[in-house]
Amino acid sequence: MRSADALLEVRGLTRRFGGLLAVADLDFTVRPGEILGLIGPNGAGKSTTFNLIAGALRPDAGEIRAGGEPVAGLPPHEIARRGILRTFQHNRVFAGMSVVENVMVGAHTRFRAGLWSIVGARAGARAEEAAVRARAEELIGFVGLAEWREADVTTLSFGQGRLLEIARAMAGDPRLILLDEPAAGLAPAELDRLAALLRGIAARGIAVLLIEHDMRFLLPLAGRVVVLNFGVKIAEGSADEIRHHPAVIDAYLGDPAALVDAARAGESTHAAA
Numbered sequence: 001m002r003s004a005d006a007l008l009e010v011r012g013l014t015r016r017f018g019g020l021l022a023v024a025d026l027d028f029t030v031r032p033g034e035i036l037g038l039i040g041p042n043g044a045g046k047s048t049t050f051n052l053i054a055g056a057l058r059p060d061a062g063e064i065r066a067g068g069e070p071v072a073g074l075p076p077h078e079i080a081r082r083g084i085l086r087t088f089q090h091n092r093v094f095a096g097m098s099v100v101e102n103v104m105v106g107a108h109t110r111f112r113a114g115l116w117s118i119v120g121a122r123a124g125a126r127a128e129e130a131a132v133r134a135r136a137e138e139l140i141g142f143v144g145l146a147e148w149r150e151a152d153v154t155t156l157s158f159g160q161g162r163l164l165e166i167a168r169a170m171a172g173d174p175r176l177i178l179l180d181e182p183a184a185g186l187a188p189a190e191l192d193r194l195a196a197l198l199r200g201i202a203a204r205g206i207a208v209l210l211i212e213h214d215m216r217f218l219l220p221l222a223g224r225v226v227v228l229n230f231g232v233k234i235a236e237g238s239a240d241e242i243r244h245h246p247a248v249i250d251a252y253l254g255d256p257a258a259l260v261d262a263a264r265a266g267e268s269t270h271a272a273a
């Protein structure tokens, strides 16, 4: 794929923390509308990779291109303006605001003015605010929180908070959404809802780059998977290729539960096929 066609292209991406090489010479590409899994043991460099792409960290070396345009080192709101939105490994809500207001904030993360343009909306901005609110309400319905749209955000359950985070990222009108362990801590029924939601996002033509430890959740969902270990890409391929890849099995040897998860994910994929 030529770089101009790739939604996101990462080449030679490298980041150190003191003497620790957290991300080492990493290459990968995200294509429009795909769900790409990013996996690896604890400390493999997954969240650091997200922080580099989203502009929260500056790379020590390497290129990041969005739609062919270099974006490495740009601040987060400039990355967001180019259609790359993210959620965090831990939910971040704006307490004291309703669910719909929390999603409206997401529409403003693309602009430097951010939150304050909602709080202090002037008369001239009212029409725009109405459009932003309508869009936020549509997204709240899309993630399944319609009943709670006027609720104070602190009354949501943990799983509902996850859905809110995704709605907020969607409000920034992404071409690519970065999700850091969205399935962590969710109950089985919530996992099913989240999987359906991620498929729905991809079906809207929005690419999803998904960090996930739960292989049973990830492998049936991801069209392709990139595997990191100690900052280095050790494998890339389809879910089936990854499941049977010797280097991936080696990397997870210290974590037998993850291997069992991967095997079960294989069973459930075959059962579904």
Ligand SMILES: Nc1ncnc2c1ncn2[C@@H]1O[C@H](COP(=O)(O)OP(=O)(O)OP(=O)(O)O)[C@@H](O)[C@H]1O
Residues within 6 Å of the ligand: 017, 020, 022, 040, 041, 042, 043, 044, 045, 046, 047, 048, 049
């Ligand atoms: N701000 C930081 N300062 C120093 N070291 C850091 C920092 N952020 C991450 N690291 C280190 O970089 C390495 C990669 O961390 P990262 O959070 O990217 O891993 P991860 O793959 O997301 O792990 P997990 O699955 O546990 O979330 C780890 O050794 C971590 O301790």
Ligand SMILES: [Mg+2]
Residues within 6 Å of the ligand: 046, 047, 048, 089
């Ligand atoms: Mg992480």
